[in-house]
Amino acid sequence: MAYLELKNIRKSYFLGKEEFPVLKGIDLNFDLGDFVSILGESGGGKSTLMNIIGGLDRNFSGEVLVKGKLLDHKQEKELDRYRRETIGYIYQSYNLVSHLSVLDNVLVSLDMTTLNKKERESRAKELLQKVGLEKQIKKYPNQLSGGQKQRVAIARALASDPKVIIADEPTGALDAENTTEVLELLNDIAKEGRLVITVTHSQAVADAGTRIVRLADGQIESDERLKPAFATTDKEMLGSRPLPLMASIRTAAKHFKYNIKHNSLIILGTAIGLFAVVLFSGLGNGISGYIGDQIAKVANPQSVTVSRYSKETDGESNAAVLLGGGSKQAFTADQIKQIKDTSHVSKVENSYSATNVNTTYNGKSATVTSLTNWTSEDTTDSIKAGNAPKENEVLLDETTVTKRLGFSNYKDAIGKEVTMTYQVQNGQSATPVTFTAKIAGVTKANSQGIAQGLTSTQTIQAAMEKSGLSTAPTSLNLKVDNMDNVKATTKKIDQIKDSSSNRLYKTSSVMSIIDQAQTYVNLATNVLATIAGISLIVSALMIIVTMYMSVSARTKEIGILRAIGESKGDIQWLFITESLITGLISAIFATGLAFLVEAGINAALKGTADYAFVQITAGNVTTAFVLAILISLLAAMLPARRASKLNPIDALSAD
Numbered sequence: 324m325a326y327l328e329l330k331n332i333r334k335s336y337f338l339g340k341e342e343f344p345v346l347k348g349i350d351l352n353f354d355l356g357d358f359v360s361i362l363g364e365s366g367g368g369k370s371t372l373m374n375i376i377g378g379l380d381r382n383f384s385g386e387v388l389v390k391g392k393l394l395d396h397k398q399e400k401e402l403d404r405y406r407r408e409t410i411g412y413i414y415q416s417y418n419l420v421s422h423l424s425v426l427d428n429v430l431v432s433l434d435m436t437t438l439n440k441k442e443r444e445s446r447a448k449e450l451l452q453k454v455g456l457e458k459q460i461k462k463y464p465n466q467l468s469g470g471q472k473q474r475v476a477i478a479r480a481l482a483s484d485p486k487v488i489i490a491d492e493p494t495g496a497l498d499a500e501n502t503t504e505v506l507e508l509l510n511d512i513a514k515e516g517r518l519v520i521t522v523t524h525s526q527a528v529a530d531a532g533t534r535i536v537r538l539a540d541g542q543i544e545s546d547e548r549l550k551p552a553f554a555t556t557d558k559e560m561l562g563s564r565p566l567p568l569m570a571s572i573r574t575a576a577k578h579f580k581y582n583i584k585h586n587s588l589i590i591l592g593t594a595i596g597l598f599a600v601v602l603f604s605g606l607g608n609g610i611s612g613y614i615g616d617q618i619a620k621v622a623n624p625q626s627v628t629v630s631r632y633s634k635e636t637d638g639e640s641n642a643a644v645l646l647g648g649g650s651k652q653a654f655t656a657d658q659i660k661q662i663k664d665t666s667h668v669s670k671v672e673n674s675y676s677a678t679n680v681n682t683t684y685n686g687k688s689a690t691v692t693s694l695t696n697w698t699s700e701d702t703t704d705s706i707k708a709g710n711a712p713k714e715n716e717v718l719l720d721e722t723t724v725t726k727r728l729g730f731s732n733y734k735d736a737i738g739k740e741v742t743m744t745y746q747v748q749n750g751q752s753a754t755p756v757t758f759t760a761k762i763a764g765v766t767k768a769n770s771q772g773i774a775q776g777l778t779s780t781q782t783i784q785a786a787m788e789k790s791g792l793s794t795a796p797t798s799l800n801l802k803v804d805n806m807d808n809v810k811a812t813t814k815k816i817d818q819i820k821d822s823s824s825n826r827l828y829k830t831s832s833v834m835s836i837i838d839q840a841q842t843y844v845n846l847a848t849n850v851l852a853t854i855a856g857i858s859l860i861v862s863a864l865m866i867i868v869t870m871y872m873s874v875s876a877r878t879k880e881i882g883i884l885r886a887i888g889e890s891k892g893d894i895q896w897l898f899i900t901e902s903l904i905t906g907l908i909s910a911i912f913a914t915g916l917a918f919l920v921e922a923g924i925n926a927a928l929k930g931t932a933d934y935a936f937v938q939i940t941a942g943n944v945t946t947a948f949v950l951a952i953l954i955s956l957l958a959a960m961l962p963a964r965r966a967s968k969l970n971p972i973d974a975l976s977a978d
């Protein structure tokens with residue numbers, strides 16, 4: 324049984340509806356160890372026949388059998404495998420991959436064998452030595468002579484250890500000396516027990532083989548044996564495997580490196596957009612953080628004030644009735660318990676406040692604009708001298724004690740007793756509340772000149788009781804266990820309703836102010852980041868255009884890679900990975916630059932405020948990488964599909 328059998332091969336080309344038959348029923352058998360030359364007039368269909376034998380052409384009728392087994396040329400994958408395992412190509416125009424070195428050109432084919440990296444490299448070197456190119460392995464194809472290029476092509480064709488070598492006019496572009504050398508190499512290949520099928524115009528070349536087949540008018544004119552075929556061996560052939568993704572990545576990386584100048588520009592374009600997105604996001608984080616920080620400095624964001632919700636005043640508590648215990652605005656014990664029992668509420672304290680409190684000492688009087696009770700919300704930070712007020716004690720500010728109550732030194736006021744009186748509006752009438760308290764300490768003067776006093780909760784409650792007022796608070800001060808729970812907790816309290824579905828409480832916290840400020844900052848950040856994002860669309864277009872150009876420029880390479888057995892998918896990955904490499908390097912470059920600028924801006928502003936105004940988070944960096952990957956994937960998708968869909972024969976004939 325012949326190794327390769329062709330049965331009734333017919334092939335026509337169509338121009339419009341007009342049919343041009345090229346092969347009109349070819350029946351041929353080929354044996355291993357033969358060096359067959361196919362001779363025929365120009366345009367006689369020799370290359371067409373070779374493409375069919377080589378598994379590049381699927382559009383024909385008839386049968387190709389390998390070792391007696393029908394090759395299903397309708398199955399693309401089966402043909403990919405056939406080219407990968409069984410066929411090695413040598414062309415008149417060498418068809419080397421221009422951006423790969425001599426060694427890499429041979430390694431491309433070896434990537435589809437089961438050899439490990441070291442073995443692949445040593446086999447490539449061995450083959451290059453065999454064709455006399457051991458000293459040229461680092462050169463690129465454009466640095467070689469025609470004869471040298473053809474020898475690289477021979478080494479590549481042999482790399483995957485194929486049984487059949489197809490050589491389409493292998494000496495067509497060579498001088499006499501190189502022709503002889505190449506023919507010797509082909510003869511040696513046949514001697515190894517392989518089948519060499521070569522197409523030629525030259526009788527001299529044909530005479531170098533063991534058999535000559537003449538084609539005329541699409542049919543076999545003659546089939547002449549010159550010498551017996553060489554003996555075949557049962558030597559085990561190299562194992563083959565589909566191209567691993569890593570190999571596509573390597574080839575993509577090599578092309579990327581080869582084209583580095585051009586690629587740098589694309590990277591720069593993409594990186595600028597990504598950099599702006601990362602930096603603006605970081606700036607947004609920094610500014611919102613700063614605002615939150617500043618607000619948190621003056622008030623505890625975990626602290627929430629709750630008052631009774633009133634429809635009439637549109638939810639606003641009336642300051643004049645704040646101390647009007649027993650009024651509609653006061654909390655009942657059950658309500659306080661209800662709030663205390665709300666999840667994440669860790670502490671609830673009654674909050675009282677009185678306005679315009681007349682304070683007298685030793686005949687001198689002062690008006691304390693706001694008197695409140697000391698709660699866990701208050702810190703001793705603002706106390707200049709003395710300590711927090713205990714029972715029957717009060718804290719007054721420095722201006723009040725020195726300028727109004729006549730103490731020459733604020734410290735002298737400590738321990739002195741003052742009388743405090745204020746009015747509580749209770750319906751139509753006003754009830755006076757009076758108590759005496761010892762000055763426990765002096766606080767820093769209020770920057771707006773507002774006189775402030777702080778007394779203990781018991782003191783104010785006792786004073787209210789003495790005046791016949793209820794101590795039910797109109798305002799509660801509650802603590803939320805964790806900053807992250809403030810929003811949800813206040814929302815929950817705001818939503819509490821009584822049995823007739825009336826809203827009961829109204830909360831206010833600095834968290835809502837921080838939130839609002841941050842909403843504006845986020846809005847501004849997002850607008851800026853979107854503008855930066857638009858530049859990314861431009862980058863994506865740039866990558867698409869470049870990729871399309873690259874597909875056109877690399878059409879021949881695509882044909883070569885398909886011919887050595889790479890599948891459509893492999894070609895697609897080749898372009899996608901190159902685009903991904905561009906995207907990833909852009910993202911690395913962009914984030915690196917953004918971190919540098921972050922450090923620069925933060926260092927420059929350190930004098931203004933000791934705060935990092937740019938805060939690039941891991942999330943921002945991730946976003947940049949995800950964007951880069953998305954852009955490069957999307958941009959590569961169409962060109963990569965186009966590349967993979969190219970007909971390998973057309974691709975090979977590209978200039």
Ligand SMILES: Nc1ncnc2c1ncn2[C@@H]1O[C@H](COP(=O)(O)OP(=O)(O)OP(=O)(O)O)[C@@H](O)[C@H]1O
Pocket residue numbers: 336337345363364365366367368369370371372
């Ligand atoms: N893609 C194609 N579309 C239409 N006609 C084609 C196509 N490819 C080849 N042909 C025609 O088919 C015929 C056979 O072409 P082929 O290249 O197989 O001939 P050949 O014997 O190899 O010629 P040469 O010795 O000049 O290389 C020619 O007439 C050619 O014009």
